[in-house]
Amino acid sequence: MRTLAVFNHITLDGYFTDARGDMSFAHRTGPDAEWDAFVEGNAGGGGTLLFGRKTYDLMAGFWPTPMAAEMMPVVAERMNNLPKVVFSRTMTAAAWHNTRLVKDDLAGAVRKLKAEAGDDMVIFGSGTIVSQLTQHGLIDEYKFVVNPVVLGAGRTMFEGVTAKLSLRLVGSRIFGNGNVLLSYQPVS
Numbered sequence: 001m002r003t004l005a006v007f008n009h010i011t012l013d014g015y016f017t018d019a020r021g022d023m024s025f026a027h028r029t030g031p032d033a034e035w036d037a038f039v040e041g042n043a044g045g046g047g048t049l050l051f052g053r054k055t056y057d058l059m060a061g062f063w064p065t066p067m068a069a070e071m072m073p074v075v076a077e078r079m080n081n082l083p084k085v086v087f088s089r090t091m092t093a094a095a096w097h098n099t100r101l102v103k104d105d106l107a108g109a110v111r112k113l114k115a116e117a118g119d120d121m122v123i124f125g126s127g128t129i130v131s132q133l134t135q136h137g138l139i140d141e142y143k144f145v146v147n148p149v150v151l152g153a154g155r156t157m158f159e160g161v162t163a164k165l166s167l168r169l170v171g172s173r174i175f176g177n178g179n180v181l182l183s184y185q186p187v188s
Contacts, residue, residue, distance in 0.1 A: 003120045004050070004110065005141040006130050007042070008157060012146060015154030016127055021054065023125065025149050032177035040074050047119040049079070050110075053088035055125030060096035085113070085121075087129055107136040114138070127157040134161050141185050142167065148178035 008016050009026035017023050051059060059079065062068050068076040084099040087106050094101040102109045110133060113121060123130055123139075133139050134157075158165075167184035174180050 002048075002114050002116060002118055003140040004114060004123070004133070004138060005120065005143055006123045006139055006157070007143045007145075008123075008125060008127075008130070009145045009147055010157075011149050011151050011154070013150045013152065013154075014156050015151050016125070016157050018151050018154045021155070023058075025151065026145070026147055032175055032179075035175045035177050035179060038173075038175070038181075040072070047082065048113070048121040049082050049084045050113075050121055050123045050126070050129065051084065051086045052126035052129040053086060053091055056084075056086040056088070056094070056096070056099075058125070060094075060099075064096065085109075087126075106132055107138060110136075110138050127155055127159065130157040131160045134158065134165060135163070137186070139186070141170070141183060143181065143183045146180045146182060 009023065010016050011025060018025070063076050063079040068079075080097055082098065084094075084096060085102055086094050086099055087102050087109070089103055091101055091103075106129065123133075130139070166187040168187050169182065170185050171183035172181060
């Protein structure tokens with residue numbers, strides 16, 4: 001059975017976007033060779049990438065560009081070639097290479113994906129998707145990069161979650177740029 005992880009940047013005050021939906025805070029760190037190597041290695045993890053429409057639009061608008069290939073060639077190549085699934089009720093097609101569009105039954109589609117043979121899956125961004133799948137108990141691991149910034153307002157990934165979710169820490173890593181990676185799994 002395939003597993004599903006979330007990988008998202010959050011602020012010290014718990015937001016994954018600001019009040020306008022901007023996530024640029026996650027890319028405003030100083031030079032850090034260790035962080036850069038982690039990002040490059042993380043992109044090579046394989047698997048299937050899952051997105052909601054808004055995050056898909058951001059990713060599909062950047063990674064296939066010459067700028068992305070120049071700035072982060074290894075990450076761009078992997079992002080463009082890995083299999084992707086976008087969940088959207090409003091899209092009619094997904095043009096980014098190797099992307100499948102799923103228009104309905106988010107939880108049912110993810111259950112089917114998890115039951116298939118293959119590499120594990122990861123969700124980037126996509127707070128609404130994270131919230132919905134959390135409520136259905138379909139996320140196996142939450143990986144948060146805590147960025148050393150406070151926004152004061154924004155969106156949390158868990159908007160709409162109505163039941164308590166207990167997690168246990170399974171890993172952590174501190175980077176020189178101030179970012180901290182925290183990995184949690186749901187407590188059974």
